[in-house]
């Protein structure tokens with residue numbers, strides 16, 4: 452694997468999930484692989500799990516990690532080629548990527564969407580500029596439209612939990628929120644679920660459609676109660692719509708999940724990527740309940756980051772020996 456920016460960078464998503472589960476049994480097994488190698492982590496937005504799990508993943512593989520909170524501590528970056536930089540942008544990504552590629556063997560970057568410029572967000576302009584100018588592999592730490600490290604951890608969690616010989620029913624259920632959030636976690640989850648052997652449904656209020664590119668062929672059910680019937684896993688997430696882009700149209704119906712609503716499920720597990728607005732997106736009763744897979748998802752962020760870094764380091768090594 453050269454870069455990791457979506458499920459499409461992975462030749463064998465199920466193989467990768469199984470490899471992560473193997474790795475979990477002996478997390479330090481490959482701690483010679485990253486010796487004298489450096490992981491650079493660039494954050495244009497806040498993070499808790501992504502930042503710390505990536506740093507820890509580097510440690511597990513014997514790598515060093517250096518972190519730059521670019522949004523707070525770095526120069527304001529210009530992302531567009533040919534820009535005349537006579538306003539508030541100090542450094543061009545072309546120059547920054549050259550420096551980072553000199554210091555680092557792998558670069559991870561988090562770059563949230565603008566939620567105002569759909570074209571720029573959905574073309575992944577910022578991530579693509581880093582890919583263009585970096586001379587070392589790039590890992591997405593959540594880009595404008597996708598969060599593949601999260602979806603890999605989610606997939607690992609479903610894989611580990613499900614032990615019945617039938618396909619599980621997985622439902623992605625829209626949740627209320629106080630502000631407009633990215634579609635990245637949901638787009639990405641949809642992509643990964645389509646690669647697994649699961650029965651996948653998305654439920655959301657009308658007007659909160661996701662981008663067709665990520666939901667083509669997926670069952671969409673606008674009645675939450677109906678979608679929940681017989682669900683084995685309920686992934687709860689808020690997102691703002693693709694159209695009208697980044698707006699938050701009013702929703703009259705109550706979309707907050709509850710113990711009562713969960714009775715329609717097949718004793719379903721609750722999933723959420725965190726951070727969660729308690730009692731807005733999910734009630735305490737479900738967050739703290741026995742069917743919450745949320746701690747497992749957070750734990751599996753470690754193995755999702757580690758397995759991805761491991762594959763990238765192995766590919767680099769093969770190329771060097773070729």
Ligand code: SN0
Pocket residue numbers: 601630632633634635636724725726728
């Ligand atoms: C991000 C998102 O894409 O939904 C990161 C999730 C891993 N979440 C937020 O930005 C939450 C912000 C908030 O104020 O609740």
